[in-house]
Amino acid sequence: MIKITDLEKYYATEEVRTIALNKLSFQVQEGEFVAVMGPSGCGKSTLLNILGLLDDPDGGSFIFNGIEVAGFNERKRADLRKHNIGFVFQSFNLIDELTVFENVELPLIYTGVKPAERKKRVDEVLEKMQIMHRRKHFPQQLSGGQQQRVAVARAVVNNPKLILADEPTGNLDSSNGNEVMDLLTELNEAGTTIIMVTHSEHDAKYSHRIIRMLDGQKVTENVLTEYKSKTLEV
């Protein structure tokens, strides 16, 4: 599903040029759950932003679903993104002025889903995340765990093929954190590909494979569970 080859990304300030990604290459199969680990500043988040089509690489190739997307303009990226990718952030990133329901509804609005259909799908996913009873609340009225469940609900409401999670448990206590990890595992088992950046060895164990990075390069790769792509099986 994802194939990156010699991916490069630089950040230039006035005087210093920092290399964030240095000829990084790897592949992710459809349906796989991959954890990316590494110390702060190793390029994890940069990688996630490029994979999420929020940012454009400076060099190398990025094939998403068989299409070369490196060099896509903002509009094309936005279009691809809203139909295929869901995001979960450490800091939840919910819009404070919108209710739980409205936050989850947002991606459907941008993909042009009709109101009746939107309501049905949002209700479904809220039910699944067990926050239906909080649908009219605003984010500040919820606990951290609840907020992250809303964020996950928002990420999956569009049925994306890929979920990118950036330290999804970073702001949560361990029991809430485990709940979220269970949620992600369920989604993965239902067929969604997940790439997760994390500092936590505990969380990483939920994945099939851990990619460890340092200074913008891949250093090791441990396979926890041999994953056979369903498409290959067929």
Added chain:
Amino acid sequence: MLKNYFKIAFRNLWRHKGFSILNIGGLAVGMAAAFLIMLYVGFELSYDTMFPKKERIYMLVSDIKTPSDSYQIPVIDWSVLEKITPRFPEIETSTRIMDLSLSIQKGTENFQEKRSLAADSTFFQIFGIKLLKGNPNEALRAPLSLVLSETGARKYFGSENPIGKRLKIMNGEYTAQVTGVMEDLPHNTQIEADYLLSISTYTQIIDPSLDTSWANYEPRGYVLLAENTNTENLVSKINTYLDEVDGDKMKAANLFVKQDLELITDVYLHSTRIGNGSPNIGKVYIFSLIAVFILLIAGINFINLTTARSVERAKEVGIRKVVGAQKKQLMLQFVGESLIVTLLAFFLGIAIATLALPYFNALAGQTVASGIFINWSYIALFFGIALAMGLAAGTYPALVLSSFRPVSVLKGKFSTTRSGAFLRKGLVVGQFSLSIVLIIGTLVMYNQMHFMQNQDLGFVKDRLLILDTDNDPKQQLLSDHLKTNPNIISIGKASTVPGGGGNKSSALSLMENSQGQDQTLTADRYIIDENYLDQLDIKLLAGRNFSRELASDSTQAIIVNEKVVDLLGYANAEEAIGASFDQWGRNGQIIGVVENFHAESLKREIGPLSFVFDPKQSRLLTLKVAATDLSRTLNFVEDSWKQFLPNTRFEYYFLDEFFDRQYRSEQRFNNLFLSFAVLAIFISCLGLLGLASYSTKQRRREIGIRKIVGASVPGIVNLLSKEFIKLVGIAFLIAVPVAWFGMHKWLQDFAYRIELSWWIFALAGLLAIGIAMLTVSFQAIKAAIANPVKAIRTE
């Protein structure tokens, strides 16, 4: 999608109430002010536009040249229209109009009706004013015909039909018959009146020589031209013809007249002949400019506050981008929000304008508009302006917001670009430049006013009580009785006083100049008695005052001012004594010369002036009163009046107040200007307040670190304020030359004016900086005393 935008917009406005109040309130106040100014400008521009044939109505005016002087006057010779109207087919018809203050008796009471005119019978045909009762072609034909407005008819006859009824006019001397009732005339016209007297009353009864007199400039003249008349052509034909007819008289009198035509709708705005001083279009320009200034300032505020606030919206933008929003959609959202805000401000602005209208009318000294909704096109226009402002002011913040990079925004680290900060600073500089220009303008205007009111006028106007007896024959009895009161120090008689009370007239005079020739000049003419010069403390430079003992003084003597002496070419006042003169049938010698004094507003140069003597009859009684027991004295005067002149309305004024009334229009202009200047500055400060709060919020971390390493509170306040003071300083440098240029031009309208001294500019600068300091320091102090640890943790 739209619903979502609205929801977000309103929830945002509600959550940040303070900010919303600042933003919407500032914009609404600005819009209300601009709207009121627009009503005012519309009112001024609508002068004389209500006449159906306004494109063809012209005012005939006169340019007079004598060897010593030239005059451009809005009036014509009594006989000129009769000469030219039948002669030129281009002139369909014409009318003379004379401003009157007509006294009309109702029962035993005498009313002085100031809204009165005398006009020819063609009046209704030319101006298309509707006659509700009576025949428009005949109503003003016969002498002593009187047409009343509906208001006038109601006042004298209630609900009765006034046609054919009789009214005593001119202190009971004549009886006029009501021949018509017309619709009430609006205020914004030169022919504003409630009472129209047939002008034949003057030309056939009061002074039958008027129609055949020459160079007797009193009435105004209006002509209705045929369609497609070439006015330039017509003017030159008229002047050629008048040269043929009156050429000999002109040569003999050494007085040369050229007529000219001014389109009636141009007269009020553009003519330099009417009123005192500059044409009214100047006011229109100045106020339009102020309205634009205020809208600009309010718009700049809006842009600045919205972009400043956008920092807090950054996260939302990031999230929306992540879940699939495109830049275009975000632009739409934020422009939409800005439209919502401007529309809210628009409705609030209309409400504010409605509430403020009565005060605005009072400030303007006239009913500019009876209601906000009198003209829907204004509302529509303003709605358009509000939309345009929403779009214009919303686009920039929308651009900034929608181009935030989601990656950095969601990480909480983003910095606004340098160009953004530069633009914001530029806008603040622009805003304050405009405000400082307005402050300087206000200061200059008040100084000029103060100067005019406190200038040595060359005469003393204090403690002079003027009684307008309207030539009541029992005036002498009243005067004799008043003398018995010890608090009335002296009593004089005069036709007019400085400032133009009573009957002011200008007389064409022949005087012997230093070469021994007769020279024509037009001098203001005061009929006075022997007490007048002493009462007003007008100084005699040479010769003597009038004397009751010399019978010849009332027929053969004249006193002139220095200006006349200069015009006649004499080296000094003494030399002019004994020079011969001829003025309105009076001839003899100059017996005295007085020092120049300001008989009129300081907007005007001191002109030639003459005094003639008539101890028996004059319109005004001038009473020099003691400063003590003023109200007792006034009561005594009123009681005596009622005793001796029971049929004449008690009309009195103090000369000092009366004289200052000449500056009323300037005073009003200044008050309006001041109000809007204060408003503009207030709105600028709202913007500055918002921006300061934004800037300090952005620098919270910096402030926290500085405090931790030892910065003091005053040090921090200074750090934060400095930046803004610098901006105001730059604004000052831009504003000074602009204001200097503008005010220099404005002052040209005044013959006697102040210098534009440096301290006015310095004071304006200090005021602006002071106001800015006050605004900014509030935020700065708040930031400086905050707990630094908290500030650092939030990062």
